Amino acid sequence: MWIPDLEMFSGPRYIAIADALSLDIGRGTLTPGDRLPPQRELAWALKVNFGTVTRAYELAAERGLVRGEIGRGTFVRNNPPSRRTPWPKEDRETDRIDMRSDFPCNLARDPAFKKGFRQLPTHPDFSGMFQYQPGTARQDDLDAAATWTSRLGMPARPEEVIITNGALHAGFLALMAVTRPGDTVLTETLTSPAIRSIAAMLHLRLTPVVSDGCGIDPDDLAAKLEAGPAAALYLVPDFQNPTAAILPPDRRRRVADIIDRTGICLVEDDVFGGLSRDLDIPSPHTGPISALVPERSFYVTSFSKIIAPGLRIGYLVAPETLREKALTGLRISSWMASPPMAALVSGWIRDGNAERLLSLQAAELENRTRIAAAVLAAHRPGTHPRCPHVWLPLSRPTREQTVVEELSCRGIDVTPGEYFGVRPGSHPAGLRLCLGQIDDLGTLYHACRAIAETIPPVI
Structure with a gap:
């Protein structure tokens, strides 16, 4: 009887069972x-509720892994996604494995999405959501935004937050506010x-600061500023894109000291901060750099990278002198920003669903990064638990x-390092592999195996 080992899986048990099923199909343990075992027998073996196994089998069926036959049981499908090997086929366009798009795992099946949209018409100001907002945002949305940025480690008052159409829009507004044409x-x-x-x-003019596996080098940052003026420093300190680097606490403090000393303005892109940090253990040393120098910082966050890409709502905490x-x-x-979408997120x-969905996302990504790190270990991948991409x-x-x-010939699409280079030809060589868009762990396992076979290990 198939009894999955759930030790390596994070998150709710029913999702862990479905993920283990996907991985074992990919490995060939299940063909x-x-x-599959009857639900009551598996529940007994795993010491979980019968309903947990029922939900797991239902999720596996939604993923196309299994089929149920009345009176006979549940069976592995003849061509489940996990068995689709990454090799050229006639239907290669539909069978390709896309590791280019840095999106989160798909949580749209979660009931919070339907419930949230169903509740919108009951909002006291529902009709007002479809009008121009005199102050660019409704007050209760600003209140919720300040609550969220504070949970991420960036304390803010509602009047200090600007609600935007995602993080990219927020970064654009920040750079518009702090620079002039020709600035560095x-x-x-x-x-x-x-x-x-x-x-x-x-x-x-973009100028690169020397960076390594831990992020930017504060010494080179100081040297760049001594060599000539710069209007802004644009950083992604947590799960840097594409290297997955996390800037260590000592470097964060040194960067903050340099900002304070030189007066350069920081634009901190913290789109992955909710995943990289434990919200239940706040710490100023591992939190946003902006919290150390708020008067010289634009702090950017959003929900598109941590919950769902269609949630085009971002928050920008702006310094008082540049807020207008x-x-x-x-x-x-x-x-x-769209008031109905802002109200959904608020x-x-x-009600706590934002943190709950974030926890689900983190658990899904932990399972994916664990597999990728293990299969690609000889290639010394740059990754962290919960990071949606691997360098x-x-x-x-x-x-x-x-x-x-x-x-590509093997049906796998990835992004080369040159795509991210600030200056052509001077970038570190590498590939970015995105994990969130692969729906099942068996397919991810196959893809990582194919990548490991294609690329010589790093010596």
């Missing part, structure tokens, strides 16, 4: 046509292509495109 903006050696696009639109400029940018770019913050270093930059093409 098409295999009959410092950032990590590798950074989001979206920031390069914003810099190009605003006619800004940022608000002007909001008015000319979109006037306001409701989740108030896989390569020995030579010239290998990047070759490896990308080889993996």
Whole structure:
């Protein structure tokens, strides 16, 4: 009888059982046509409730892993997603494994989504949500926003928060407020292509600060500022994109000291902060740098990377001296964020669903990063538990495109390091592998095995 080992899986037990089933199908422990144990027997063996196993089997069926036959039982499907090997096929476009998009795991099945939308019409100001907001946002949404940023380690009053259409919009407003055409903006050696696009639109010069597996080097940051003026420092200190680096506490304090001493403005992109930090153990030393120098910082966070990409709501905590400029940018770019969407998120913050969904996301990602780290161990991947992406270093930059093409031929799409380089040809060689969009762990296991076979280990 199949009895899964649930020790390696985080999160609710019913999800762990479904994930273990997916992984064992991918490994070949379970094969098409295999009959799963009766639900009561498995519940007894695992010491869980009958309902837990029922929910697990239902989730596995939704994922396309199993089929139920009345009177006969539950069986592994003939072609479950976990058995789709990453090799060229006639239907390769539908069978491709996409590891390019840095999205969170799909939580849309959670009842909070339907419940949240059903409750919106009962809101006392439901009709007002569909009107222009005189102050760009409703007060109860600003209250909820301040509560959320404070939970992330960035204390703020409601009047200090600007609600935006996601984190990218917030970063755009921050750079609009603090720079002028021709200004220099410092950032990590590798950074989001979206920031390069914003810099190009605003006619800004991006200059990379030396970075390593722990983030930017404060000594090089100080040297860059001594060599010439810069208007802003754009950083992702937690789960840096694409390297997955987390800036250590001592570097955070040193960066804050440099900001305080030089007067440069920080734009801190904390879109992954809810995943990287334990919200139940707040600490100023591992929290946002912005909390150490709030008068010189724009703090950016959102829900698109930690709960669902369609939640286009971001929060921008702006310094008092630049807040009006940022608000002007909001008015000319979109006037306001969508009030109904802001109200949905605010409701989740108030009733606890935001933190619950965040915990579910963290558990899903812990399972994925554990598999990726184990299968790719010989390649020394840059990753952390709960991080939705993995950085896989390569020995030579010239290998990047070759490896990308080889993996593409095997049905796996990844992103090369050159995509993130601030300056062409000077970036560290590597690949970014995104874990959130792969629906089942068996497929992830197959993909990581194929990647490990394609790329020589790092020596």
